[in-house]
Amino acid sequence: MKKASYILFALLVTACFCPVAGAVDTSQIQTINTREDIAIRPNGDLDYAATMTYNVNEYNRIKGQNVNPYRLVRDVRFMGEGICRDTKVTSDDAQNSYQIKSIISGPIKNMGNHWDAQMAPGYDFVSLSGDTMAFTCAFDLGAGYKIQGKAYVKTPPGSTGLSWDPEKRTIRYRLPYSGRGAMERLYPTLTVLFGIVFIISALAAVRTRPRENMRL
């Protein structure tokens, strides 16, 4: 069964840092500002970095609850078609923000002649510049929370044909697989070639020995 797998998960991330639904006064909507930077590697893995900035009162309240930032690592374990590794969560008291860094495998699909990355609902395409696409996002989390922010997706070096399919909400790019490296294939040939050069130059060196030495 075909299933969407999304490359962004601000909703999940933010949910980890929100209190239980209904625990806040819903008449006061709290806005969480996010910035997500995603760099796609040639093998389809993602280098993911996100910053979530709260207003000062909310940030202090969350800090006061002693929420363990590594709950994120725990909850991501149940995420659908994506697994995270090397996840790091830090907080910045000066900026009232949490930072998350992780390497995510799985969400980018290799379709043979191109790669597809489906964006989560709530992300709107803004622009394409070189190898980077920009999105804005806005989610209403309920319970008095909403998040809004920006996301930037950068495709791997050498990728071409970067495009956005608004119907499928999919980023598409081409990065043909070149197989084993050219140098790797040349090593046997180079070994033989240098061997021949060595033999020729060695023979030449022997033939051009000085006469006195030959008399010895």
Place this chain on the structure above:
Amino acid sequence: MITGNTARRAFYVVIAIISLALMGVCANRWISARPPETSLDVELQTKGVIMSAVYKVYGKPQFQNQWVGRSIVRNTGTEPVKNMKIAYKIVKYCDWSNSPVSPLVIPGQTVVNCFYPIISDECTQLTSATPTKLLVKVTYIDNAGREQTIEKDARIEFRGRNEFLFTDLDYARDIVENFADFHMNDPLLAAWVTKDDPVVEQFVGIAQQVAGGAAAAASDEHALKLMDAAWKLLAYNGISYQTPSAETSGFSMIQHVKYPRDVLKNKSGTCIDLAITYAALLQSAGIESLLVNIPGHCFPAFRLPSGNLVGVEATALRGPGSAATFEDALKRGTQELASLKPGEFTIVDIQKIREAGITEPQLPELPADVLKAWGIRNPFDQQEEKSEKRAERSAPGTQEEAAPASTGGRGMARLSHPQGIFTLMVPDNWQAATSADGSMIGAQDPAGRAGVDVTLFADRFYQPNELPYVTQQVYSNFAKNLQSLNTLRCVGTSLGGNTAIRTDVTFNYQGKPSRGSFIVSIQNGKIIVLTTRADAGAYTAFESILNSIIASYRGGTP
């Protein structure tokens, strides 16, 4: 003095040394380079425990986190693989799944694939933990063009249909630090709120009678009247609170949670059982129900038509003569609702969660008169019997009779087929009509905004297994008027003890947009189609009346 010969010799020696060094480097790289190989590393992950009650949820990919199995396939070789397929099977409960294809998996690439199985409803027969195996089969074409297969398996366990696992977190390896962590699976409790269970619908039908046919969704007053009637009916039948028991599975807590039918049968339930039962009854009657979980306790809450939330302390049901009054239970529940502590509660909004796709399991069918068999009594039975005797004395044909005395508000009248093929209760001020040949009988409210029609097809003998086909035919007959089908409700169910299919629909009735239900059943070889309808704008006001009509429906033998 350096001769030309010596210089040439030095040049050749330098070239020989350099080429020897380069040859060594290249040979070293050549030798140390990995030979071409195709290698996939397959890891199969499972959650270990499957709750039979929510088996339908596992088949819905929109619940991304509710996967049953997950394969992590890494290409650890030096060559790409092609046409990789991943298939899964749960021994006994789900045959091999369709295989998604990855056309190309390059070296270093990781493919993550989740399994959302369509599980057989056989699992709802399970009453205790039952182990089985999850199998995964990964097939691919290697670099040499040969098909390769990797198989793995893992043990999983189906829990009994009543067993609820509070959290997927494992205390041994996860951070489980607060109430929300422990109650991670609370939304799945909505599956226990079996508002469409015919047993629940029948019980609500009785409650509707007790309430005098109050249209619960019309106003707060009517909703409270129905809540009061349902409470009194539960108390009258001796439903009472019992102390809970729980067990741990590994490092997570599991509780035996009863379905409303279990509570009505056993006449007892824990706080969560009673909350679910009361919520199911009122949700079935059209009142938006919620379950509120707080540390060590659960109680139901309701969104009245005005939007106000009220709570009901369902554990105040303490058996015949000992139950608190509804007013007391309402007061206590509403106080509890007002004193919720931040971070120490979860709210399960039944309607919203059902709309999201968490639906009730297909429970085993029960006989039509099972409530009587369980000793559930209707305080108005005697009056109903008197009504029936009066009906017998009157001439055959479509009849409207005096409704049983009600606690106030609108009374209900019995509408019967001339040959006694069915009966149902409709508001006594509705106008009934029948066709000349008796094949169609209907009733509608004086303003014509809501009504019920029953059509009988008896042109030949229909087999029960023809039901899906017949249903399709009925729908295609009505297709030009149908605007949408709510397929979530299009399931086999029991209506008056007969096999039936009920579907909620929106359609045009005499040019007006309307909502309602089609119930198609085969009884004694005859097709009976029961249609309830109301103008789209008036539907909410009439919903509980239409539900009570359906609940009161009885198929009979000519």
